[in-house]
Amino acid sequence: MFDTFWKLIHIAFSSPIQTAKLISNEKLRVMLKALKNESPQQIAEGFRRQLINKDNISSNTKNIYPSYDKKKFIVQKKKLFHQFIQSNTNLKFSNENPVLSIILVFYNKVELSFACLESIKKFIEIPYELIIIDNNSTDDTTILLNKIEGATIIRNVENKHFLNACNQAIPHIKGRYTLFLNNDTELLEGSIKAVYQTIESHENCGAVGGKIILPNGNLQEAGSIIWNDGSCLGYGRDEAPYLPEFNFKRVVDYCSGAFLLTKTNLFKKYGGFDSRFEQAYYEETDYCLWLQEQGMEVIYDHKAVIRHFEFGSSLSQEAINLHRKNQNTFFKKHKTKLSRQFAPNFSNISNARFSASNQAKKKILYIDDRVPHINLGSGFPRSNTIIHCIQDLGYQLSIFPLNYPYEDNWDEVYRDIDPFIEVIKDLGINGFKQFIKSRENYYDIIWISRPHNIESVRKLIKIYTSNIKIIYDAESIFTDREIERKHLKGFITNKKKVHTLYQKEIRISEIADTTIAVCKTDAEKFKNFGATNVHILGHCLIIRKSPDHFENRNGLLFVGNLDDEASPNTDSILWFTQNVLPIIKKTIPDIEVNIVGSCKANNVRLLNTKGVNILGQLNDLDKFYDHCRLFISPTRFAAGLPYKIHEAAANGLPVIATEILGKQLGWKNKESIILSEINSESFANSIIETYTNQEQWKKLRENAYQQVEKEFSFSEYKNKIAEILNTD
Known part of the structure; x- marks a missing residue:
């Protein structure tokens, strides 16, 4: 015991501010319980895991939910309420053809109830009805009820408390979905839309909850955990809501009844909340366990956010006593089920934040430069496909953007990433050490993309992981690119130096159990330099039949990232516009070149060439694939597999590329693609x-479709990834 105490004191003095934030009543209870079950080392380590340095979090994600003083808040809400009752206006609600039935239980605190109603009117867009049960309030609640129109109002002559009051509403519910909402909460914009879309789009979803914010701006919970002794933990309690671990969807044990959307038919089938849990507490926990027994899931949706005054309708000590009583009832009722839950230990929180049905999933950490969006190019579309295949295969996935962690806000992160994937945004390479320490031996597999990333993290992975499979995805052999770049500048590299460069790059894969190459040529190089267990994983694409009207198409299309002035893409566009385009214009004077992709490189961005349209980054390229006549890839040095060519071919746009790309593709010249030597006249011609030539154009288009269909089917791609993940 003394050993544990001094370890904790040492940690506390190392991080005093974070320690102060950490010790909420709820977390303190978990720590005290842990004293019975864990060694001093385990408790100290679990405590330390809660103290990951958040200093790396970008400033634009902080202070999303500003704190407020509870006393001042009450004064303000009372003032607003009195202004309302002195006015000639009423609160009007429509109850026609409701999709959603909202159940509100009132017991005094009229100013909070009024604030809740105001937020409902302001932020709910789908058809809903309001069912209010007043538990014999003794304040001005009656005055408020008299000024409400269009709601079903049940007035009790005694305080029936939360559980029985909710059950009273059952005969009145008309909506397909039922929302339980505490009267001391306020909805935030988009919350109802988020939970509604989640429950509508997931057939097995029985209930949805969201992020609940306390007056101090921190979390009450982001989904909740049920421990094997029947106690519970609001995941993230007193933590900052903007942190990555709270900003993705999860299947959880349960969500708080303060804000819980469920399917009405399921709630009625259960007969309402179990009366054994009256007056309140554990009724929603019990209901969520029952949903899981029916094969349904309870989902935490990070986009659904409410503010909760917390215990605004009850006395704190009274609530705590009631909580203890119902915990005992809950434990007796679900003893068998609870035996499969985790013990209430700090070291179990990361696993226990997922429901028992999801805890069996193997966990993968995927490391790349940045969040891999499809429209970025540079190998990121391939990475995007890989992570979706991993998710489809049933793994629990975390993405760690190592070098560009601040590029996306949370809405941008999930524009083409499954929202059930955890994205560890904002920590980056400076925060990786503390992150991997905090999740020591949590992951089953670590998948690392690109040579510089495995070089950056391999020492830390060796220290903080054991018995974990390491997969190195080379994405490309960068030495190929550098050698071609030097040749273009007139440098001659001797064979010994070339051998050393390849050896240095390929040897970094020694830490890996499995190495992935994107093409056969790269795979052979890895094997020649001693790599074992090498797999080939190229691209995955779906055929999209674009219009085949040759005569209605005009112009050329280039797609690629142009942020780096020294990149192959930038070099290719400068070479093309300065050397190739003038030759083409002698024959086709009105031809235009459409350049799509993020463009921060000044040497491209400031181009002032007639007929060259620099369009920047676009999320939807369909109109260009439908209306341009040719796709160009004038690349002079490169490595890896050119996704942009495969994508153009999959969209029915014939491709003109350099021979260096033809070697990577393995496609026959003048069959599925036109390949040119790196020569201005040749490329222009x-x-x-x-x-x-309409006949040649149509032949290339159809042959390329067949080539893509043959090489890049989704099912075959997913099978290859499954093989890689399952190979020892």
């Missing part, structure tokens, strides 16, 4: 010939 290849474009002119195909641009003006």
Whole structure:
């Protein structure tokens, strides 16, 4: 015991501010329980895990939910309420054809009830009805009720408390979904839309809850955990709501009844909340366990956010006593089920934040430069496909953007990433050490993309992981690119130096149990330099039949990231516009070049060439694939597999590329693609010939479709990934 105490004191003095934030009543109870079950080392380690340095969090994600003083808040809400009752206006609600039935239980605190009603009127867009049960309030609640129109109001002559009051509403519910909402809460914008879309889009979803924010701006919970002794933990209690671990969807044990959406038919089937849990507490926990027994899931949706005054309708000590009584009832009722839950230990929180049905999933940490969006190019579309395949295969996935952690806000993160994937945004390379320490031996597999990333993290992975499978996804052999770049500048590299460069790059894969190459050529190089267990994983694409009207198409299309002035993409566009385009214009004077992709490189961004349209980053390229006549890839040095060519071919746009890309593709010249040597005249003539030859254009288009269908089917791609993940 003394050993544990001094370890904790040492940690506390190392991080005093974070320690002060950590010790909420709820977490303190978990720590005290842990004294019975864990060694001093385990408790100290679990405590330390809660103290991950948050200093790396970008400033634009902080203070989303500003704190407020509870006393001042009450004064303000009372003032607003009195202004309302002195006015000639009423609160009007429509109850026609409701999709949603909202159940509100009132017991005094009229100013909070009024604030809750105001937020409902302001932020709910789908058709709903309001069912209010007043438990014989003795304040001005009656005055408020008399000024409400269009709601079903049940007035009790005694305080029936929360559980029985909710059950009273059952005969009146008309909506397909029922929302339980505490009267001391306020909805925030988009919350109802979020939970509604979640429950509508997931057939097995029985209930949805969200992020509940306390007056101090921190979390009350982001979903909740049930321990094996029947006690519970609001996950994230007193933590900052903007942290990555609270900003993705999860299947959880339960969500608080302060804000819980469920399917009405299921709630009626259960007969309402179990009366054994009256007056309140554990009724929603019990209901959520029953939903899981029916094969349904309870989902935490990070986009649904409410503010909760907390215990605004009850005396704190009274609530705590009631909580203890009902915990005992809950434990007796669900003893068998609870035996499969985790013990209430700090070291179990990361696993226990998922429901028991999801805890069996193997966990993968995926490391890349940034969140891999489809429209970024540079290998990120391939990474995007990989993570979706991993998710489809039933793994629990975390993405760690190592080098560009601040590029996206939370809405941008999930624009093409499954919201059930955890994205560890804002920590980056400076925060990776503390992150991997906090999740020591949590993951079953670590998948690392690109050579510089495995170089950055391999020492830390060796220290803080054991018995974990490491997969190195080379994405490309970067030495190929550098050698070609030097050749273009006239440098001659001797064979010994080239050998050393390849050896240095490929040897970093020694830490990996499995190495992935994107093409056969790269795989052979890895094997020649001693890599074992090498797999080939290229691209995955779905055919999209674009219009085949040759005569209605005009212009050329280039797609690629142009942020780096020294990148292959930037070099190719400068070479093309300065050396190739003038030759083409002698034959086709009105031809235009459409350049799509993020463009921060000044040497491209400031181009002032007639007929060159720099369009920046676009999320939807369909109109360009439908209306341009040719796709160009004038690349002079490169490595890896060119996704942009595969994507253009999959969208029915014939491709003109350099021979260096042809070697990577393995496609036959003049069959599925036109390949040109790196020569201005040659490249220009290849474009002119195909641009003006309808028969050749259609032949290339159809052959490319067949090539993509043959090489890049989704089911085959997913099978390859499954094989990689399951190979020892």
